[in-house]
Amino acid sequence: MRVLGINAIFHDPAAALVVDGRVVAAAEEERFSRRKHGKRPVPFSAWELPELSAAWCLAGAGVDVDSLDAVAYSFDPGLCRDAAELGLADPWDGLRVDYARRAPQFLAAALPGLDPEKVRFVPHHVAHAASAGLAAPPAGEDTAVLVLDGRGEVASHLAGVYTDGQLSPLRSQELPHSLGLLYEELTRHLGFLHSSDEYKVMALASYGTPRHLGVLRELVRVTDDGGFRVERIDWAGLAKEVAAGGELGEEHADLAASVQQRLEEVVLDLARWLYDASGGAGTLAMAGGVALNCVANARLAAEGPYRDVWVQPAAGDAGTALGAALHVAGELGDRSAPMTGVDLGRGWSDEELEAELRRAALPYTRPASIAAEAARVLADNGIVAWYQGRSEYGPRALGHRSLLAHPGDRDTTRRMNDVKGREQFRPIAPMVRAERFGELFEGTYPSPYMLFVHRVKPAWRDRIPAVTHVDGTARVQTVHPETEPLVAELLAEFERRTGLPVVVNTSLNTAGRPMVDTPREAMELFGSAPVDLLALGPFAVHRRSFGDAR
Numbered sequence: 001m002r003v004l005g006i007n008a009i010f011h012d013p014a015a016a017l018v019v020d021g022r023v024v025a026a027a028e029e030e031r032f033s034r035r036k037h038g039k040r041p042v043p044f045s046a047w048e049l050p051e052l053s054a055a056w057c058l059a060g061a062g063v064d065v066d067s068l069d070a071v072a073y074s075f076d077p078g079l080c081r082d083a084a085e086l087g088l089a090d091p092w093d094g095l096r097v098d099y100a101r102r103a104p105q106f107l108a109a110a111l112p113g114l115d116p117e118k119v120r121f122v123p124h125h126v127a128h129a130a131s132a133g134l135a136a137p138p139a140g141e142d143t144a145v146l147v148l149d150g151r152g153e154v155a156s157h158l159a160g161v162y163t164d165g166q167l168s169p170l171r172s173q174e175l176p177h178s179l180g181l182l183y184e185e186l187t188r189h190l191g192f193l194h195s196s197d198e199y200k201v202m203a204l205a206s207y208g209t210p211r212h213l214g215v216l217r218e219l220v221r222v223t224d225d226g227g228f229r230v231e232r233i234d235w236a237g238l239a240k241e242v243a244a245g246g247e248l249g250e251e252h253a254d255l256a257a258s259v260q261q262r263l264e265e266v267v268l269d270l271a272r273w274l275y276d277a278s279g280g281a282g283t284l285a286m287a288g289g290v291a292l293n294c295v296a297n298a299r300l301a302a303e304g305p306y307r308d309v310w311v312q313p314a315a316g317d318a319g320t321a322l323g324a325a326l327h328v329a330g331e332l333g334d335r336s337a338p339m340t341g342v343d344l345g346r347g348w349s350d351e352e353l354e355a356e357l358r359r360a361a362l363p364y365t366r367p368a369s370i371a372a373e374a375a376r377v378l379a380d381n382g383i384v385a386w387y388q389g390r391s392e393y394g395p396r397a398l399g400h401r402s403l404l405a406h407p408g409d410r411d412t413t414r415r416m417n418d419v420k421g422r423e424q425f426r427p428i429a430p431m432v433r434a435e436r437f438g439e440l441f442e443g444t445y446p447s448p449y450m451l452f453v454h455r456v457k458p459a460w461r462d463r464i465p466a467v468t469h470v471d472g473t474a475r476v477q478t479v480h481p482e483t484e485p486l487v488a489e490l491l492a493e494f495e496r497r498t499g500l501p502v503v504v505n506t507s508l509n510t511a512g513r514p515m516v517d518t519p520r521e522a523m524e525l526f527g528s529a530p531v532d533l534l535a536l537g538p539f540a541v542h543r544r545s546f547g548d549a550r
């Protein structure tokens with residue numbers, strides 16, 4: 001069966017193509033349109049579709065529109081109720097529902113040849129759940145699934161269990177109670193862009209003291225039946241509101257720390273309830289925007305009852321394109337194949353990359369090993385733009401569209417944040433050879449998708465200061481030679497030169513822009529930022545080549 005998944009309703013529009021239960025292509029629209037998050041999550045934008053990514057998924061896989069068996073749309077307008085009845089203060093919410101109802105016609109217009117009858121609505125949180133429960137590595141037993149989101153049609157959360165590919169929902173929490181919306185409100189109050197910058201609040205939290213935890217425990221409570229309540233919060237009473245991009249002080253870090261800690265406690269309680277209700281499932285799979293909170297994930301993995309916790313790397317709404325497609329493929333009789341990586345986006349052949357370099361008239365070489373060449377530059381404390389293979393699906397750069405640097409230099413954080421124009425309080429993350437993880441870090445292993453924080457062992461904190469956050473943690477990506485051979489080779493070569501099995505890895509983009517997707521965008525970034533080496537596939541472009549007399 002051939003099923004195209006579409007997420008369009010709120011933000012992070014994306015498309016995914018599932019063929020015979022296997023994800024063959026998935027991409028976020030922002031990588032094509034170059035607009036961060038694709039669009040703002042307002043009702044007026046709900047009609048906008050991931051046209052470019054959907055067309056690419058089909059063309060890239062050689063699938064004609066008329067050969068699709070179904071199109072899965074990750075929102076079901078039939079479940080919606082009046083916004084006022086749900087306690088949502090959005091008089092235009094009905095417009096979103098109207099647009100969703102017309103999605104089959106909009107899709108038929110965007111993808112000429114598509115029969116609108118083939119479009120199926122998938123409840124938003126069923127799509128999130130499928131992106132976790134059906135895409136997770138096989139557990140060999142029931143898999144508990146927890147969706148923690150801002151909002152879907154009428155709910156913000158879903159707890160359930162997958163048995164043989166079938167979801168049995170156990171509990172959902174209706175709006176307006178929402179952990180995702182709670183965190184969004186805080187994000188807005190602190191002068192950040194909500195539905196976008198929540199990860200900055202999480203980073204800020206590690207600088208604060210949770211002195212409002214008592215109040216928040218009263219306002220945000222779990223109920224005995226697996227749900228929760230979030231009462232209205234007087235944010236200004238806890239810390240002064242910050243204008244967009246304004247100065248943050250101790251009171252703001254304290255507020256962020258308080259909400260973060262309360263969120264962690266509630267997530268743990270909800271996961272414990274689900275463990276009991278699911279009859280003690282060994283594996284928990286998670287999705288929804290809140291599941292990108294890697295501090296909460298780490299605490300859940302450490303203190304929760306599950307043997308394994310797996311988080312969908314595209315846990316935000318982009319992942320619902322993939323989840324909706326997997327869900328409908330299952331309805332049509334296909335068994336889902338678990339995800340083995342996030343390199344599901346666009347890629348270019350060596351010949352195409354070389355043609356791009358020639359067109360740009362950039363001086364380049366083809367070293368015997370691009371991994372060794374990059375390791376040499378990194379060992380000399382250079383910054384490397386690392387562009388390899390297909391681009392990542394989801395918000396993390398995982399060694400395909402990455403900016404790499406030396407972890408041993410304290411100044412690396414400032415240099416990287418300068419390249420990217422980011423706030424200085426934000427940490428940068430390490431990638432580590434999988435077999436060396438336990439020597440350097442504590443906590444969840446393996447962690448190939450950078451979705452958990454880990455304590456850096458004391459002996460290593462001074463050796464890799466660039467990736468050790470103020471609270472002694474790091475958000476680690478474990479690199480496994482069987483899935484990421486080129487990055488593993490780079491790490492091995494870097495260790496041979498420096499004795500460090502770790503490299504700094506952050507996304508290949510500059511502030512406010514989506515991650516680099518095409519070779520041309522990689523060259524544009526290289527030309528405009530202090531990067532020492534562009535590793536474009538097997539080709540090397542060195543900064544110091546410019547102006548050389550040769």
Ligand SMILES: [Fe+2]
Nearest residue numbers: 149150151317
């Ligand atoms: Fe969602």
